[in-house]
Amino acid sequence: MTSRIDQILARIDALHDELEEEIGRRRDAFHYRLEKNRVRFESERLRQQRALRMRWRTFLARANPWHILTAPLIYGLIVPFALLDLCVSLYQAICFRAYGIPRVKRRDHIRIDRHHLAYLNVIQKANCVYCGYCNGLLSYVTEIASRTEAFWCPIKHAARIAQPHRRYPQFTDYGDAEGYQDGLEASRRDVTRGDR
Template identity: 50%
Template sequence: MTQRMQDLANEILRLQSELDSEIEKRRTQLGWHMNERMVAFENGIAAEHRRLRKTVKSFLAGAPLSVVVTSPVIYSLIVPLLLIDVWASLYQAVCFRAYRIPRVRRANYIVFDRQHLAYLNWIEALNCLYCGYANGVFAYIREIGSRTEQYWCPIKHALRIADPHQRYYEFLEYGDADGYRARPR
């Protein structure tokens, strides 16, 4: 990696830290904070959230027909998601141990917390559980894949890829044969 590339990577890290700080300020404005991995709301906020909850009847009455008709298709993805979740966990349990690749902590990617928001009715809470699980599995799989790629083939593509994983920028440049052969494993 050139010095300019390293400088840009450092600037991205600095900006991420600044963004994290702004997110924390917004959390404070919304009246909540984390207390040992548990959300704590200021007095009165949970009651206001309950007041803003839509009833299931009004929620369904306002739902477009296309949403109602397609929801079974959306929820049918749960079966392949469960299978890939289990298979990826088995994959890394076997392969990552064999290659001494640090294992991915599943709980860092699959998080269930939004269903506790008092302004969500049970359908909205179920939707949040589903989306949290689905996107968590995708992120978990991506991390497993990125560690696998880092071990076996840490080479950037010649063509630009959309949204590369966090390890990608540390990969060898396309065409760096000497670097590839010299890399430790």
């Protein structure tokens, strides 16, 4: 890997840390804290949130009819999402052990906590649980897939891809036949150690 790529990755990591610090400051502004991964709001803030909650009947009365009509299609996807969750979890439980790759922790990706917000009604809470699960699941699957790709095929694509995973910049360049074998071995070492 080139030192220029290392420098860019270090800047990205620093920006990510800066973003997390800013999110932490926002916690203070909205008067909540995390205790053992549980959200705790100050009682006055909780009272204010409850006062701003829209009743579910009002919410439905104001809803766009297309939103209501398409809801079964959206929620029907829970079956393939749950099946994906089961299959990918089973895959990594078996294959990652065989390859010596550390397993991905679901709890690091799937966060379901927005339903605790007092300003959401029951429908909004259900939507937030669903979205938190589905988007967290896709993050979990992406991490498993990125570790698999780093182990088996750490080669960049010829064309640009929109949102590459975090290991992608360290892959060998497309067309680098001389560097491929060393790059593959280095990538396997990194992923089995749990590095990047």
